[in-house]
Amino acid sequence: MHIAEGFLPPAQAAAWTAAAAPFVIHGVYSLTRAVRADPEAKLLLGASGAFCFVLSALKIPSVTGSSSHPTGVGLGAVLFRPPVMAALGTVTLLFQALLLAHGGLTTLGANVFSMAVVGPWAGYAAYRLVRALASRLPEQTSLGAGVFAAAFTASLSTYTITSLQLALAFPDAAGGVAGAFVKFATIFSITQIPLSVVEGLVTVVIVRLLSTVGRDQLLRLGVLRGRTADGDGGTGGADASDTAGRPQEPTIDRTPDGEATA
């Protein structure tokens, strides 16, 4: 999905940069706020950025006979909501633009917009939708389905936006923007379908690992819903055990019945 350096006309490059900039600034703000609110979140924030780093470095073959790479932005969008990924995704894209000549500084805005803005938001929307639809299923199944949908949608929508960006910049002589979009989407989006499935599966694996070793963290982030006994009903459960323990507590025993009921 990297639009190569200089491959967007200056006006469009500037427009995409202007479109992406507020999201990135807001993303940096959300990131610092998330860390300040919960310093322990640093660990998973780092992992979310790292996941994006790993996946976007891996070129995977596709059934179309070409190869491309996943984006890895779905994980962070689910764990920390999409704004944070605008910041973390930009770091990844900047690294690739500066050291790998993948993408570029002039096209950074457009690439950030597709991979770090639209991808995470589309993925997050898919996550919420699937979680709502699958709320009756066992928690691990529902979470897995939601995460898969998030990663799949984030990956595919990123590449579709890239196709659209290129089509807007280079309309086909015969087919116009729509014709060019079909050409670019054939290259990007069709190639990406199996890769999005791979990305979805790998993201589910990571979330399963995290929900085993980092159960508390995921519960605190609200990603993993506690069983009703643990979560909402948890207070009720605690009350129930309190009433059982109350007779042993001297203070309560001593209070007159009238005050206790009042």
Next chain:
Amino acid sequence: MSTTTGDKASGAAPQTGADGGRPRAWATWALLAAAAAIAALPLLIGAGAHLEEPFSGADAQAEETVEEIAPSYEPWFSPLYEAPSAEIESGLFALQAAVGAGIIGYTLGVLRTRRKLRSGAPAASPAPDGNGPAPGTS
């Protein structure tokens, strides 16, 4: 009733799904295997065999399409740094993946250790009110 289920959960019982227990390991492995199979399938069926340059990058193909659609277009800016050879470029890609994988491994290690320490220390004493975990509720 809630206390008993809570105790079971903290007692590392191998819970299976119904009430949202821990993920089962075999299913995680199956997901990984499926991902690997989908990634390897194009190579096995020779999806790129009919092409001059099999499995070329989609980014590069898009560049070619741009040149097809707009032959007169000249990129107006070039990368500040370009790896001098494919080997060095692949090295940098490997570095990128290694840094990412290292951080993820570190995170999983820290979380696992933390959970072990936590479940080792307090599981013995505060079962009654430790049921609603203090850090979670506060």
